[in-house]
Structure formats: structure tokens, C-alpha cells
Amino acid sequence: MAAPGLLRAAASSCRRILLAAPAGAGRPNAGPRRLLHVSPRPSSEDKVTVHFVNRDGDKLTAQGKVGDSLLDVVVDNNLDIDGFGACEGTLACSTCHLIFEDQMYEKLDAITDEEMDMLDLAYGLTDRSRLGCQIFLKKNMNQMTVRVPEAVADARQSLDMSKNP
């Protein structure tokens, strides 16, 4: 039996752009494309701002619409979180693992067995962990902060040689 979240995620995955692709990868116009949203531009009231604390401690701030999943937010805003969303929101990878603040965690919709099963494979599991592809934005989430868990097996600083000054 598929969880409601799973169905929804599967349905939306066709419009998902490719994730975690290397900078500069991809030829123009090659490969699956994300379809444009056909809905009218949402008013600013429907916008929810989310802060992500990335693995290296960097803070990324982005906006999404009510009803978007946190995976949508990461993809739509091209947030640079390594390896995030490998299965494209189909509850098959746990790379979208995020850690919530206490109060917010309490307010999230109940977790399904299917999400919990996948979450059990996540790295750095905490008791405030959820899978980002299963969390859908609500107004009360505005300005919330979520943390990307440390995934690299050793605690080395990750090096980035991609950014020239």
C-alpha cells in the first residue's frame, strides 16, 4: 500500500528537475525539463520562507508555496545541498532527511509507516528527523529553520574548489 505522500510525490516527480547535478553539467536543452507551473502567480500570502542550515553550517534561505514539499523548495530554488532528493521524492532514498526544531516537529503532520521505514535508513537520525519530500509547506511554517544532517562518514571539512573569487 502506498502512503498518500508517496502517491503525491510520485505524481509530482515527473516535473522534477534533476537534482544534485554538478555545476555546469548538462547541455542546454538536453534532458528532461521541469514543466512550468501553469497556476497563476501565487500572492505573497501563499509564500512560506524556509531557512536551511547546510552541512557546512551555511544558511540557505528560500521560499515556497503552501503545499509545496521541502524537496520542491530545494529543487525550485536550486539550493546547493549535496545529494539531496536522489529518488526525486518517491520515498526510496532518504537523502532528503532534514532535522526540525522541537516546536515545529510537534506541529508536523503525523508520519506514515512508509516514511518512518525509509527514515530508518537515514544518516544521523534524530528524534526530530523527517523526510523533506514528505513535508508539505503550511503557513505556520513561515521562517522555520531546518537542518541538513552531517552525512559524510568522517568529520572532515568538505572542500570546495568550485568557487573562484
Add this chain to the structure above:
Amino acid sequence: MSCSAGIVGCRRGPSLRFLLPKGSVAGIKRLLVSAEVIPRICIVGSGPAGFYTAQHLLKHHKQAQVDIFEKLPIPFGLVRFGVAPDHPEVKNVINAFTQTARSDRCIYSGNVTVGKDVTIKELQKAYHAVVLSYGAEDSRRLGIPGEDLAGVYSARAFVGWYNGLPENRDLKPDLSSETAVVLGHGNVALDVARILLSPLEILRKSDITEDSLTALARSKVKRVCLIGRRGPLQVAFTIKELREMINLPNARPFLNPADFKGLGDAIKDVPRPRKRLTELMVKTALEDPGEAMASRWASVSREWSLKFLRSPLEVLPMADGRQARAIRLAVTRLEGTGEAAKAVPTGEVEEMLCGLVLSSIGYKSLPIDPAVPFDAKQGVIPNDLGRVLGATGLYCSGWVKRGPTGVIITTMNDSFDTAQSVLEDLQSGALDVSGAKGGFDLVRSILQSRGICPVSFSDWEKIDAAEVARGKLSGKPREKITDPREMLELIGR
């Protein structure tokens, strides 16, 4: 100074950028541009390890050229040839891999067997660094009499067969036995059991090969018994896959209540994943399944079961001496507790009739080339954070680095780690990139001289399109081409 881009572009830590007076970064950069050498890195193997290593390197190094060599004409390793056909969502990672392969700093070449068509030494002449990500190509052997009888298969071969791996396309497993035994309690064991028991209408919509579908349609297998040498607290499969088995529409689970009574105490303090997994088994074994489930289970003719504390001793032949008839098992008991508990034989022996035995006790990596150190006992390339021990310029990632366990996310993390080591070595100068290297052009000419024609990524995309088109005809996501000659013909070779 060995790597210009690295030093100038270092983002974290006490970046040089902040230590230098204003203006000097640009100065250094200008100075280095003339002498700039592009780090050339090649990766051996195009499974998740190869692609995630490449992805990380390309993303975090602006200049590096990262080429991938793959033995098969087609990419993606176990994502194509391991992951079960009824788990298409897992294969979504192929989209990200495709993006990597299309990078203009990445050349993918299939149909090149490293160690045979081109040696590691030759690759090292062409590249500053070589990353070995060639996975685990063999399976662990049981090492018991009767292992080679007809009717005994490695899970690897069986999986390869239903997934269209060229070397296993002609396996023709004999599915005429009503009872199948699967040895091992890992996720591959569950995959194999599920494929044997799943309704055809589900498989028919997957990318399972047509030949396998035909054979499964004629299969007589009704009971699948999964045998583990240790207990319920030591199973290696994960909860999602177990739940899927329990929810199979046309097969019922049989878990012996005696195996699960009294486990409650033992799992009080174990980490959540093991706890929930055990609770699901306990619930299935001991609790009333509810009316709907009970009536479904009563109406189906297929069954699967978990058997514990049994270690395989011998596969016994029929009178003809060729065909498997039964399996002899040593009853074991556990010494120690938890994950580290050991199975020791009690001396008691049992026999179980079965004409089909699938050995799912793990995959195994093989050495690739005499130039690469290999730990034959552990079945891995000895390494420190992905740096091959005693071999500067050689790295490894994935199953050949860690051993044949771990899901894609595990492989992803460890590949990022290895890529990180490469980046560090580029930055520190441990990896010497002062001399220009011939890269792919050099390898191509070596291959050409040996009559080897690499299959490019755009060639693969033609094969891919042909497979998808064939699949459409029968309502499948794709019909895999399993004959390498046919693949090569398709791209005009």
C-alpha cells in the same frame, strides 16, 4: 604549487583568499593561468560509486576533467542490473547520473574493460588520478558440497537474469520445484523471493526482461523459505523490504511464533531501525492479522517463511547425481548477543526438500589489475578514506572500497568522501598535477590500436531510446536489450 584552481577557489576553512592582501588573489590567478594544468581524473566503473564520485569532483572543482570507463556497453551498474524491476523509483538516480555524464567536462566510455582493454598503468599515464569504482562482480561462495548442482544458483546470477545482465541472459533457471530455498537474510534475498512470488500483472508493468516473465509465468514455485544462520535480531534486510513482503497480494508470510516470543525485552534498548524491524516481525508472527488480511492469507496458494539458526552444510543430489533434491542444514545457536552474535553449530542436522536453491550470501569484489593492491580476505582494495594504500594517485569508492554492503545512499556518502580525498590531495599537492596528461585522447588511441570501440554516452542514449520504444509496445517502461552484439548493432558497429 600543483593546483591553481583549488587554492584560489577554496571556500571553507582559513581560505587563502582571506589571508592575502587585496588584489593578490587575482594576481596569483593570472600568474597561474598560463601554467595552468587541468587535473585529469578517470573513474573505473559507472555504478553509483563512479557517478557520485564524478559528480562531486565536477561540482567542487571548476577545472577538473573527469572521465568514466565502464566495462559493459551500458552504464549505471547495479542501478540497472541489481535494483529490482518492481522498484522503479530507486532508479530515479539515473537522472542525476545522466546530468553528470552530459557535463562537458566528463567523457563516458562504455565497452571498455579496465585491466584487460587498457591497464591501470596506462590509465595512470593518461590521468593524474584514477578512481576505482568497479563494484563487486562475483558472489561469495558457500563452499559446501553440492553447490554446483543443477538447480543451485547464486542470487547474483538470478538477479542478473531477470534484470537482463548480458552474462546471465541465458541462465534459464529451473523453476519447476514447488519449494525454493533462499540462503541469506539480506535485502537481495528478499528481492529474489519477491520476484519469485509477485503476481505477474505487477511484474509485467516493470522493466523485467521478457524471457524472465515467460519463465516466471511457468514457474511452479509456491513456497519460498529464506534461511539465515543467525536469529531474528541479526537479519540484514531492512523494514521497507520486509513490509513489502508481508503486503504481497498473493502470498502469505509464515513466521514461526516460537522464534519471536520473548524478543520484546531484547529490543528495548536497540537503535530505532532494528527495533522497528523486529517489532514488525514480532507483530506478524504473534498478532492477529485482522479479518481482511487473514481472509486474504487464507485464500492465497503461495507462502514465504523465515527460518533462523540454520547454516547450510550440503546440497544433496537426486538419484541422477546432477540435480538438487534437498539441502542439509546445521542447526546453530548464538554465541554472544546483538549484531555481533556468532552462529555456532549445535551438532544437530536437518534436511529440507527443495529443488531450487538460491544462494544470497553476498557479492564479492575481484582484483582488477596487478598494479592495484587487493585484500583478498576482505575482498576490498585496502585504502584510507578512499586513498589506495601504497599507491599514490589511485583512489577507490563504493563496494570495492567498503565491501558489498550498503544502499545507494551509503555508496553516495562514501563516494563523496573519496572525492573529498582527491580534492584535498589536489589542494595539498600530494597529487602531482604539474605535468600535462594526455587524458581521453591518449586512452582512445590505445584502445584503437587494440581494436576496442568505446560506446559513448550518446550511443547509450540511442540504445536507451530503442529500449523505451520496445517497452512501449508491451506497456513496460522499457524492454532491455540483453545481447551486447545487438546493442552494438543498434549504434552502427
